[in-house]
Amino acid sequence: MADIAIIGGGAAGAAVFGALLQQDSTDTVHWITGGSKAGRGIAYGTPDERHLLNVRASGMGLYVDHGEDFVQHSARHRADVRGTDFLPRRLFGEFIDAQVQERMASATQRGRCHALYAEEAVHITSRADGYRVQLAGHATLRADAVVLAVGTLSPRPLRTVSASALASGAYELDPWNLPQRTQAPRRLMVIGTGLTAVDTLLSASIRWPEAELVAVSRHGQLPFVHPALPITPFPEQASLNEALLACSGAAPMLRQIRATLRNHPQCDWRSVIDGMRPINAVLWQRMDLAQRRQFLRSVRWIWESARHRVAPPSAEIIQQLRDEGRLHIHAARVLGVDGQGPLDVTLRTRSNQILTTMQADLVVQATGLDTAVAFTQHTLLARLLEDGLAVADPLQLGVSALPDGRLINARGDVQPGLYAIGSLLRGNLWECTAMPEIRAAAHAMATALAPNGLPLPAAISA
Template sequence: MAETVAVVGGGCSGVLVTRELLRCTTGRVLLVDPADAPGRGLAYGPAHPWHLLNSRVGAMSADPDSGTDFLDWCRRRHPAVGPDDFVPREWFGDYLQETLRDATTVSGGRLRVHRARVTRITTGDGPPDTARVSRVGLELDDGGRLHADRVVLAIGHAAPADPCRIDPAVRDHPGYIADPWRPAALAGVPVDRPVLLVGTGLTAIDVTLSLIRAGHRGPIVAVSRHGLLPRMHRRRGMPFRPPATLPETAPSLRGLVRQLRAQVAGGADWRAVVDGLRPRLDALWADLPADDRDRFLRHLARHWEVHRHRMAPAVADEVARLRVAGRLEVRSAAVRGVAAHPDGGLLVALDPGYDRVPFGAVVNCTGPGALPGSTDRLVGALIADGVARPGPYGLGLDVDDDGAVVGRDGRPVLPLWTLGPPRRGRFFETTAVPEIRAQARELAVRLAAGAGAGRTTGQVAVPA
């Protein structure tokens, strides 16, 4: 009987790995996701027309064999689109849904989509009417249970963490927006009162644009420890000079930074330096001593992120106009406390100075949180059961070289793999489409070749 691979999650990672499994394997694929129409995921589901992709069209193909697949799709919608353009993020959501539909059409009935949320993954016998025993059980939030031989977690980023200790009364306050990507999350923000955005990254930029489009008239203040905004992608026609060489190894963080600064000082475009490092980042990260990795995360990670995850030029221009007009203020500050204000808003203690400033709303734009404190029900259950463990820096799950999830004792417990953001427990450059589509292909090829057979080294106790 053919094997069944369950893919948990129907966003970008789920679509890419489902497509590759159907292309590279001969078994059944079970895609489990609660969405009415899987394919868009968190990043591309609630996007509005003014939310542009943060990468050029030419970098976003779902097909590892065709770098122009997304470009060709965009040109069918608008013939003038070029590979260096930045299109609305909702376009990419449409593209992912169409990619999933195409995969379904050519699958010969091998793909089944089940609408539910997986809450736990355990060892488990197959249903009694089957001739063979499945190795994995998937418990669902609707009380049901599915079975598979292997499982791929395609669950995206961890949930945002609160920026400080939040009183339960504040958490339930209509002015505190813990997750701005929740549907209609910003609908209740007062249009004429100041709004505080905690975080100054791409999420804060998206929220700012959404508030402005919704008619917000009050000031918007964005704060973070460094007060750094994402940098801008190179404009079309800007001078471009690639680096002469890039480091292959990283004996020390200090030495690595020195080499990169020398390239930029010598005239290389810093964007080309950053982009050129991407294919070798994981090797460089692994080369660094543990103390240097700690030092990087404490002192340099934010500087890297604003250069690595950039704004489209049109978005950067709009942000600049808002700042000049006084509509958006960016400050270097930390949130020390949030309390309910008698006037119905929120009172925020900001450091330095511990200023207690009133706001009509506070929006958490800090991005993915760290494990194990910031996690959803499924990942929390996997960690509690010993099936998974956080990586050493809490950036994601611990995995082996192939993306197999490592359990509490340091070995794979179940035939369970992951790809994309959860691999940040071990790998550093693993969150963008080019890396995820490559991981999806490699994982599908390994599973097709029987990779992982006999890898289960333990049993998970399933409470009665």
């Protein structure tokens, strides 16, 4: 093993850091957390109790080998916690913090060297004796290996938003930081209807109880809802998965899934989708570029809604807001956002193609993950691309990399010692952003970087 620098203070960075601290070595693990509270990131930094995990408590954890830790941790802080609950994300942030603190204390006792830096990394250079990581405060660290755990990129405004709308203060790009306003908006429009939009609507409904809420997306599709209790796995999943692996492209896969559901009307479709989880990365990797493009164009919207479902308590509030007439969902394309506040939003309705203009006092962009590194203003990534140490995925789904996270450089070679984890790997793995995948990837990465290699649990290596 050698000195390692982990860049990114979210859950993925915490998982790699914790896994590396377990190993006995005289080398140093540097964790560059970027200023915000270490371990929280966007997902678990929210203080809003209505922002729930979309994975049951028993499925959440930071390390692969500590299955029930989060449930036990939560039970110490709240009454009646069950493994099947969807708990507030804030609790998971606190759990990460506790887990990392514990590992740091044990590492210190064992003389395992580690260091935290609450600032951003702005540049990485490759030298004959490893990497130099430059921090925003001008310090430079030497490392033999670097792990990029920088998460999702800051959202870029949609192309249809005018400069005046952006400058008006009535267009919000950060859906998790609703602006403080002296006057409550009469109408708030959210662009997007996925999980991020649900968070925004839940927060806005409390913050501005009198506001009319509108959410718009091309299909107007909200995330589907998790069943209140876990469902029985589909008994014929293994043969379905085999059939899916034999398909070429997303369209035959969809036909296969539909046929299976028709032939098994008693089966809950959600168990079929969940049962595909172990093969999703392989299905994605087997698609060529044209098939992936086709998937992104035609299937992604419904796949994301079916795969990343909302917790039942959140769905109930959204339904209640709709029943009360406070929330309206539109299936429409946003053609323009203009004005200086209130903003005029021009929409083309999906069902009849009619153009309408709707006025909103506040428009919040909640269109999901941005992984387009070629267009990013993220200093570190932009410079990595400029220096040829990394290249953008051809579909702008993060960076080009191998499935184990090793980056491909501009020459098309593996860039030795430079790794990524999490959403930067979407182009290679597609599903790599939720905790079950992240903690497995973190363990595998720590194993690869270890001198003798930690054994990988069978469930992960399979």
